[in-house]
Amino acid sequence: MVLVLAIGDLHIPHRAADLPAKFKSMLVPGKIQHIICTGNLCIKEVHDYLKSLCPSLHITRGEYDEDSRYPETKTITIGQFKLGLCHGHQVVPWGDLDSLAMLQRQLDVDILVTGHTHQFKAYKHEAGVVINPGSATGAYSSVTYDVNPSFVLMDIDALRVVVYVYELIDGEVKVDKIDFKKTSTATI
Amino acid sequence: MRAKKRTTSLPAARMDHVPDSYTHICQTHTHTHTHTHTHTHNINTFTLCIQTLAKIRSNNMVNKRVPEWLNSSMWSSPATGSSPPPKSRSQSSPSHEDRIANHTSKSSTVTSVNASVNETRESPPSPGVTRTKSPSESVTEAPATITEVRDPLARSGSSDNEISPREDASRQAQLLEELSRKTINLGELQRLASLGIPDGPGIRSTVWKLLLAYLPRDKGLWPSELAKKRAQYKSFKEDLLKNPSEITRKMEESTSKNGEDKGLLSRSEIPEGEHPLSLGETSVWNQFFQDTEIIEQIDRDVKRTHPDMHFFSGDSASAKANQEALKNILIIYAKLNPGIRYVQGMNELLAPLFYVFKNDPNEDFVVNAEADTFFCFVELLSGCRDNFCKQLDNSVVGIRSTISRLSQLLKHHDEELWRHLELTTKVNPQFYAFRWITLLLTQEFNFADILHIWDTLLSDPEGPQETLLRVCCAMLILVRRRLLAGDFTANLKLLQSYPSTNIGHLLYVANKLRSHSTS
Numbered sequence: 001m002v003l004v005l006a007i008g009d010l011h012i013p014h015r016a017a018d019l020p021a022k023f024k025s026m027l028v029p030g031k032i033q034h035i036i037c038t039g040n041l042c043i044k045e046v047h048d049y050l051k052s053l054c055p056s057l058h059i060t061r062g063e064y065d066e067d068s069r070y071p072e073t074k075t076i077t078i079g080q081f082k083l084g085l086c087h088g089h090q091v092v093p094w095g096d097l098d099s100l101a102m103l104q105r106q107l108d109v110d111i112l113v114t115g116h117t118h119q120f121k122a123y124k125h126e127a128g129v130v131i132n133p134g135s136a137t138g139a140y141s142s143v144t145y146d147v148n149p150s151f152v153l154m155d156i157d158a159l160r161v162v163v164y165v166y167e168l169i170d171g172e173v174k175v176d177k178i179d180f181k182k183t184s185t186a187t188i
Numbered sequence: 189m190r191a192k193k194r195t196t197s198l199p200a201a202r203m204d205h206v207p208d209s210y211t212h213i214c215q216t217h218t219h220t221h222t223h224t225h226t227h228t229h230n231i232n233t234f235t236l237c238i239q240t241l242a243k244i245r246s247n248n249m250v251n252k253r254v255p256e257w258l259n260s261s262m263w264s265s266p267a268t269g270s271s272p273p274p275k276s277r278s279q280s281s282p283s284h285e286d287r288i289a290n291h292t293s294k295s296s297t298v299t300s301v302n303a304s305v306n307e308t309r310e311s312p313p314s315p316g317v318t319r320t321k322s323p324s325e326s327v328t329e330a331p332a333t334i335t336e337v338r339d340p341l342a343r344s345g346s347s348d349n350e351i352s353p354r355e356d357a358s359r360q361a362q363l364l365e366e367l368s369r370k371t372i373n374l375g376e377l378q379r380l381a382s383l384g385i386p387d388g389p390g391i392r393s394t395v396w397k398l399l400l401a402y403l404p405r406d407k408g409l410w411p412s413e414l415a416k417k418r419a420q421y422k423s424f425k426e427d428l429l430k431n432p433s434e435i436t437r438k439m440e441e442s443t444s445k446n447g448e449d450k451g452l453l454s455r456s457e458i459p460e461g462e463h464p465l466s467l468g469e470t471s472v473w474n475q476f477f478q479d480t481e482i483i484e485q486i487d488r489d490v491k492r493t494h495p496d497m498h499f500f501s502g503d504s505a506s507a508k509a510n511q512e513a514l515k516n517i518l519i520i521y522a523k524l525n526p527g528i529r530y531v532q533g534m535n536e537l538l539a540p541l542f543y544v545f546k547n548d549p550n551e552d553f554v555v556n557a558e559a560d561t562f563f564c565f566v567e568l569l570s571g572c573r574d575n576f577c578k579q580l581d582n583s584v585v586g587i588r589s590t591i592s593r594l595s596q597l598l599k600h601h602d603e604e605l606w607r608h609l610e611l612t613t614k615v616n617p618q619f620y621a622f623r624w625i626t627l628l629l630t631q632e633f634n635f636a637d638i639l640h641i642w643d644t645l646l647s648d649p650e651g652p653q654e655t656l657l658r659v660c661c662a663m664l665i666l667v668r669r670r671l672l673a674g675d676f677t678a679n680l681k682l683l684q685s686y687p688s689t690n691i692g693h694l695l696y697v698a699n700k701l702r703s704h705s706t707s
Contacts, residue, residue, distance in 0.1 A: 001433045003464055026465040031477055122453040129453070153464055157433040164463045165455065175463045176455040 002078055003031060005054070006152040008038030008087070008115040009135035012046050014064065016137035020149050022173050023136065023166070029053050032153075034078060038115030038133065039087035040064050062087040062116070075107055079156045080182065084109030088116035088132075094143060097123050100130050110182060111154075111161070117143050120150045120165060122178050129180065131163065138168065360386040367394060372405045374398070374649075381647035384640055384692075392639065393548040396541070399646045400567040402560060414556070421559035425516065428523045432476045436462055479523065482530050486518045489535040497635065499543060510546070513558040514538055517565060531576040536630045538565050540638055571651045575626045590653070591621045597661045601701055605668045613676045620683035624660050628652060632663075637691045644695050655698070662698035663689075 005027075010016060018024070032054045039062025041047055047067070051057050061070035074085040084107040091099045095117040104112040110128045118141035120134040134150035141147055149168040154161055163178040363380050366372060377398060385392045397403045404413050464473045490511050494500040500514075501507055517538060522530040541564050545557040553560065569576075580586040595617050599606040609615045623631055628645060630638050641659065645652035664671070666689060671679050 001431045026467065028465075030480075031464065122455075124451065124453050155433055155464060160437075162433070162436070163453075164458070164465075166463075166465070175458050177458050177463070178453050178455055180453065 002033045002156045004034045004036060004078060004083075004154040004156060005032045006036050006038070006113050006131060006133040006154060007050075007136045008133055008151075009040045009062070009118055009139060009141075010046055010137045011040055011042060011064065011135070011139035012137065014042060015139035019136055020138070020168050022168060022171075023149065023151070026166070026173070027053055034058070034076070036074075036076065036083065036085050036113055038062065038085065038113060039070065040115070042066050058085060060085045060087050063089050073103075073107060075109055080159055081111055081156055081161065082109040084112040086112070086114050088114035095119070095121075095132075097125070097130065101125050101127050104128050104130065113152075117141065118147045119144050120148075120152070120167065122163060122165070124180070134167075357386075359383060360388050360391065363391055363395065364388075367391070367398075370407050372398060372407065374405055378647045378649055382644050384695075385643045389549045390553075392643070393544050393553065396544060396642075396646060397560065397564060400564040402564050402567065414560075417563055418556050418559040421520075421562050424520050424524070424562075428520050429516065432462075432464070432472045435472050479519075482522050483515075483519055485532070486515055486522070486530055486535070489532055490514045490518070493535045493539050494635065499546075500539065510542065513561075514542060517542075517558060517562045520562065521565065521569075528573060528577055533576070533627050534569070536627045537568060537572070540630065540635070540642060541565055541568065543635075544639065568646075568652075571653060572626070572628070587622065587626060588618075590625055590657070591617050594621050594625070594657050594660050597657055597701075598664055601661060602665050602668065605664065605671060608672050609664075609679065613674070613679050615676060615679050615683070619680055621660060623684075624663070625656060628656060629659065632686045633688065633691070637688075640691050641695070644698075658698040658701045659694065661701055662694055665701075666694060666697060 010019070012018065019027075029052060034056045035050055035054045035058070037050060037057065037059040039060050041050075041059070042062070042064045043066050047057075047059070058074050058076055059070045060074050061068070061072055072086065072090065076083045076085065084104060086103060086107075088094065088100075091103055091114070093099060100112060100114060100123075103114075105127050112128060112130045114130065114132055115135070117132060118135040118139065119132060121130065121132040123130045131152060131154075133152040135141065135147055136149055136151045138147045138149035151166050153164040153166065155164065159182045161180055161182070163180075165176045165178065167174045167176075359380065363377075363385065366377055366380060377395065381395050381399060385395050394403070398405070402417070403410055462472055466473050468474055491501070493511075493514065498504065498507060500510060514535065518530055518534060521534070538561065542557065542561045545561050545564070546554060548554055548557070574580050574583075574585040575587045575590065577586070581588055583589065595606065595610065598609075610617070629641055633641065644659070645655050648655040663686060664683075667682060667687070670682055674682065
């Protein structure tokens with residue numbers, strides 16, 4: 001039972017001041033085992049804050065990140081699942097599912113987590129699942145107009161993943177979940 | 189019975205002599221030397237010290253009573269007594285007994301030379317131990333004479349601490365006979381158990397289960413009761429030891445929509461707002477995270493339980509399995525008792541129970557030792573719960589009140605020692621008695637001795653607390669010489685690492701306190 005937080009596109013301090021208070025109250029240390037961050041934090045203070053939530057922190061570089069040492073892509077194995085991480089501005093057209101599927105096949109992962117569009121998406125295709133946690137601060141995006149703050153928490157339990165989607169809609173936190181299993185031999 | 193103080197013409201020994209002779213006496217006491225010449229020497233100095241003490245006491249103008257039997261029992265040498273030692277255990281061979289008998293007779297002649305002698309002292313009773321004679325009888329026989337001098341043992345009533353193997357075997361036979369009956373007489377079993385349970389195979393395990401009301405008295409009901417309890421424990425385990433993922437999986441009825449190969453994954457509602465970051469009080473996840481702390485604490489304590497014993501610690505598979513069982517029991521107890529949860533120290537109370545039950549020769553009992561231990565642990569803690577509850581510390585039932593009861597008990601039986609400890613050296617009983625009482629003495633003695641003490645504690649029909657206080661009081665009285673001679677640091681050091689003693693003797697003295705409580 002591993003809890004993995006997928007979060008990104010905070011754009012602090014340029015486009016947003018901080019995470020929404022309701023999100024902050026929920027994100028306490030000790031509960032989460034891994035954090036995967038799509039990028040665009042942008043400053044070191046945000047990095048430190050995420051590190052305080054969980055020491056196991058994986059970040060990929062977004063185009064506005066101040067720290068240039070983050071990698072472009074990353075792959076992590078958690079339990080039975082391989083997770084891939086990429087910010088997404090490299091994949092053109094932005095947010096196009098077929099192109100992202102290409103990236104997923106390239107990285108050879110079961111779950112690909114990308115960002116940049118500031119919109120939550122969970123999509124399944126033959127090669128695997130693509131998850132976009134959206135923007136945790138609801139920062140302005142040139143791609144979409146209505147941006148709700150959102151992030152994703154994955155509960156990885158053997159061959160089953162439960163994806164909890166946390167969205168801030170009209171000042172209230174709404175939580176939904178998505179369930180999927182991995183068939184043992186092939187990808188999902 | 190009050191001891192009248194009397195000044196003597198002998199010169200008072202210097203105070204700095206006193207500690208030496210005290211420790212010397214204590215050493216001989218524990219080593220049970222029986223060379224008469226050294227013994228005579230001891231008696232001289234001892235007598236001197238007693239008289240000095242008497243002088244000091246008499247100077248204080250307050251009645252501080254040291255029971256006469258106490259003085260003599262210091263020598264821990266039982267003539268083979270006619271009165272039964274209710275809580276003694278066989279610790280030595282019969283030859284030791286004979287030596288002690290010689291010891292006694294010799295000492296009595298010496299004391300007659302030194303000071304007031306007890307003319308009416310009864311002669312060392314015959315070796316036959318008659319169980320029926322109660323200790324109180326022998327006490328009342330003791331005549332009231334001046335008692336600065338250590339009284340010969342016979343006066344104290346034959347205190348037979350060491351039982352010969354022959355008697356041990358007979359006790360075992362009695363116990364087995366009692367256990368083999370169809371309906372077990374609990375009172376009789378308690379009485380037999382309070383004398384100490386022999387180490388024969390499986391006896392202690394069964395007797396403890398009966399004493400803790402886990403097994404019913406009617407033997408015919410045992411299979412059904414056991415099956416019921418074990419099934420109950422199994423269901424506890426299934427319910428309480430699961431992680432929230434499994435729980436939420438069971439909560440939802442919907443099947444996973446794995447059918448589609450492509451497309452947006454459908455989002456579904458969360459049942460009752462159960463998500464991992466939920467901060468709600470009733471949330472399964474929130475409770476899980478709160479429990480994680482306790483589980484970690486339990487894990488740490490279990491790993492530290494009895495590190496010297498292979499049964500509990502080490503890398504062997506059995507030790508790990510045992511630790512796992514201990515952890516499960518403690519976790520389930522903590523979850524079922526949200527009022528008290530887990531407190532450090534419960535693992536120490538659990539360890540002897542599990543050890544005894546796991547070492548039962550009966551296969552069925554061994555396999556189910558975890559379930560059996562759980563219920564017996566619950567029963568044991570039901571008496572001691574209040575000691576672990578922080579809020580009750582200052583209340584009537586809390587640990588502070590229990591400690592003050594111990595203090596009062598000590599004052600009642602040995603006021604001089606009480607005064608010295610609490611007022612002169614200011615050793616607050618909380619410093620040592622807290623651990624003694626809450627952990628039922630598991631940290632003070634070695635494991636085998638703990639089992640013997642627990643035989644007595646568990647066999648008390650009113651629950652272990654009363655007997656425990658008496659045993660603690662006896663522990664203090666047995667080292668009174670050293671305590672009286674020591675200052676704060678020395679006394680505290682002594683009491684916090686209590687020296688190993690003859691357990692049979694300790695329990696005997698504790699029982700004597702019971703009979704003395706009304707005098």
